[in-house]
Amino acid sequence: MSMMMGRRAAAANGRGKDKGPKAKFSQLWPYLTEHKGSLVLAATLSLLGAVFSLAQPLLTGQVISAVQEGRDLVGVVSLLIALIIVSTIAGGFMYFVLTRTGEKVVLSARSKLAQRMLRLPIHEYDLRRTGDLVSRVSSDTTLLRAALTQGLVDMAGGAIIFIGAVIAMAVIDPVLLGTTLLVIFSAVAAVVFTARRVRAATTKAQERVGAMSAAVERALSAVRTIRAARAEAREADAIITDATQAYKQGVEIAKISSAVAPIGGMAMNAAFIVVLGVGGYRVAAGITSVANLVTFILLLFLMMRPIGQAFGAYASTQSALGALARIQEILALPIESELGDRPESSTAKPANSTAIEFDDVHFEYAAVPLEDGTLPEAKPVLDSVSFSIERGTRVAIVGPSGAGKSTILSLVERFYEPTHGRILLDGQPVQDLTRETLREQIGYVEQDAPVLAGSLRENLLIGKADATDEELKHVLGQVNLTEVLERDERGLDAEVGENGIMLSGGERQRLAIARTLLAAPPILLLDESTSSLDGLNEQRMREAIDAVAKNRTLIVIAHRLSTVVDSDQIIVLENGKVIGRGTHSELVKSTPLYKELAKHQLLV
Numbered sequence: 001m002s003m004m005m006g007r008r009a010a011a012a013n014g015r016g017k018d019k020g021p022k023a024k025f026s027q028l029w030p031y032l033t034e035h036k037g038s039l040v041l042a043a044t045l046s047l048l049g050a051v052f053s054l055a056q057p058l059l060t061g062q063v064i065s066a067v068q069e070g071r072d073l074v075g076v077v078s079l080l081i082a083l084i085i086v087s088t089i090a091g092g093f094m095y096f097v098l099t100r101t102g103e104k105v106v107l108s109a110r111s112k113l114a115q116r117m118l119r120l121p122i123h124e125y126d127l128r129r130t131g132d133l134v135s136r137v138s139s140d141t142t143l144l145r146a147a148l149t150q151g152l153v154d155m156a157g158g159a160i161i162f163i164g165a166v167i168a169m170a171v172i173d174p175v176l177l178g179t180t181l182l183v184i185f186s187a188v189a190a191v192v193f194t195a196r197r198v199r200a201a202t203t204k205a206q207e208r209v210g211a212m213s214a215a216v217e218r219a220l221s222a223v224r225t226i227r228a229a230r231a232e233a234r235e236a237d238a239i240i241t242d243a244t245q246a247y248k249q250g251v252e253i254a255k256i257s258s259a260v261a262p263i264g265g266m267a268m269n270a271a272f273i274v275v276l277g278v279g280g281y282r283v284a285a286g287i288t289s290v291a292n293l294v295t296f297i298l299l300l301f302l303m304m305r306p307i308g309q310a311f312g313a314y315a316s317t318q319s320a321l322g323a324l325a326r327i328q329e330i331l332a333l334p335i336e337s338e339l340g341d342r343p344e345s346s347t348a349k350p351a352n353s354t355a356i357e358f359d360d361v362h363f364e365y366a367a368v369p370l371e372d373g374t375l376p377e378a379k380p381v382l383d384s385v386s387f388s389i390e391r392g393t394r395v396a397i398v399g400p401s402g403a404g405k406s407t408i409l410s411l412v413e414r415f416y417e418p419t420h421g422r423i424l425l426d427g428q429p430v431q432d433l434t435r436e437t438l439r440e441q442i443g444y445v446e447q448d449a450p451v452l453a454g455s456l457r458e459n460l461l462i463g464k465a466d467a468t469d470e471e472l473k474h475v476l477g478q479v480n481l482t483e484v485l486e487r488d489e490r491g492l493d494a495e496v497g498e499n500g501i502m503l504s505g506g507e508r509q510r511l512a513i514a515r516t517l518l519a520a521p522p523i524l525l526l527d528e529s530t531s532s533l534d535g536l537n538e539q540r541m542r543e544a545i546d547a548v549a550k551n552r553t554l555i556v557i558a559h560r561l562s563t564v565v566d567s568d569q570i571i572v573l574e575n576g577k578v579i580g581r582g583t584h585s586e587l588v589k590s591t592p593l594y595k596e597l598a599k600h601q602l603l604v
Contacts, residue, residue, distance in 0.1 A: 054302065123365070172292050206326055384577065396567040453496070459500075484507060528559065572593060
């Protein structure tokens with residue numbers, strides 16, 4: 001069952017993948033141009049290193065000539081040693097600069113992804129798995145470092161040495177050079193043909209890693225449920241299946257990459273044999289000298305090193321481009337503020353009048369792709385919903401599960417846009433307000449509101465970053481959480497555990513409510529806010545909400561009608577339609593569904 005869910009989620013993640021962004025070599029440049037200073041310094045050091053490296057074979061030839069002619073060796077040998085030392089120091093410093101720049105590139109990519117991911121439209125999270133998104137921030141971005149430190153710069157620095165060596169070799173013996181290049185270019189063509197397959201294989205491998213991360217994240221987030229159901233083996237098998245697929249793709253990359261090094265080695269050996277054979281013949285024929293042949297061979301070794309680096313760099317760059325495609329897929333998605341806000345959207349707070357109004361609102365969620373990639377027909381969640389809520393009143397929304405109650409609150413928050421119809425805040429269409437301005441007016445406590453790993457203080461400060469300790473303690477007292485402070489000597493700094501596991505279900509819900517109350521917005525949306533509370537704490541919570549609801553608009557979703565019977569207005573939903581509006585006493589008489597709900601809860 002879990003494996004089937006994983007495949008369905010993977011299909012959702014892969015929707016439109018064939019039409020998704022394809023990473024190009026040019027798309028690496030924006031990550032590099034952010035660090036121009038470091039790259040210029042690295043390029044300068046690379047140029048100096050190339051010059052020093054090229055000078056060494058030439059000086060070696062001078063040493064041989066000096067020995068043959070009986071000249072003094074001290075000056076030329078000293079210069080050769082100095083060049084070796086300086087070249088080594090420059091190379092070490094360049095490696096540090098490149099490594100640091102590579103880390104900066106990874107940081108930049110991760111920062112862009114994090115900022116983008118936290119601002120994506122909510123429907124993107126509905127269709128994607130958290131673990132896959134996490135893998136894009138962690139493992140995919142890491143491959144960009146390899147593209148810089150082992151890829152682009154190695155190729156650039158190697159090109160300088162290669163060109164310089166070719167020029168020097170052309171001056172020494174152009175015929176021998178032509179024979180050598182023929183062997184080398186044959187090897188280069190074979191490497192390019194082989195390495196082109198790396199990009200596609202890397203993209204598939206990273207997708208498998210993302211699927212595995214998603215499976216691990218899902219299992220760990222529900223580990224207690226899995227343990228209680230004795231489903232450890234099944235969940236482990238699902239993770240291992242994804243891990244095995246990632247392994248197979250990794251082996252495929254290894255197969256392709258492993259062909260690159262032998263080709264480079266074969267080219268080196270072939271070129272060396274050709275130079276020895278042809279060069280030896282030319283020395284014997286008196287066409288060139290031994291010193292020139294030795295210098296040519298040293299230049300050949302010098303030239304082959306960057307060629308070998310370029311072979312590996314090309315493969316690593318192809319891998320990076322495969323990962324970059326997954327990064328660009330997320331960065332290409334529009335963020336929430338780019339959807340639905342009109343260019344003239346206002347940041348001004350609306351004037352007081354009707355707080356919330358739904359005008360013939362229809363809504364349906366985006367369909368999740370099936371395993372075969374096809375989209376099922378979307379089903380309406382809300383159908384012709386119309387109602388108005390006066391500012392300063394308390395309104396309850398009730399109805400059976402699946403009636404569309406939570407969807408209404410999500411639409412008020414603009415997590416989604418209505419398929420048809422209008423939603424107004426104080427008589428102004430919500431699309432005429434920026435989302436930030438809209439949400440400043442609204443406090444929202446979702447059903448099963450999450451508690452973040454960390455301390456009580458960190459959880460509360462999400463609601464109001466500049467709140468004082470006194471304010472934090474006061475709001476905890478309002479929701480009857482003072483005992484949580486008292487049972488740990490760290491007080492506000494007491495840890496709540498992953499997903500608030502160190503708190504009871506009721507305490508987690510009350511902490512989420514306290515977080516929202518701290519910001520004291522003029523409109524409060526509470527989705528099943530008392531569902532996890534016992535009778536005593538429910539009564540205390542109602543008293544706290546009564547206190548903070550004064551002069552505020554309160555919209556409450558509740559299955560327990562006892563918590564909302566005193567509301568100014570109760571809206572009854574069934575199958576996405578409003579079938580009744582009024583007070584408790586009015587609805588008991590006019591709406592059979594509400595009367596049935598009240599009867600089951602002994603309220604009539």
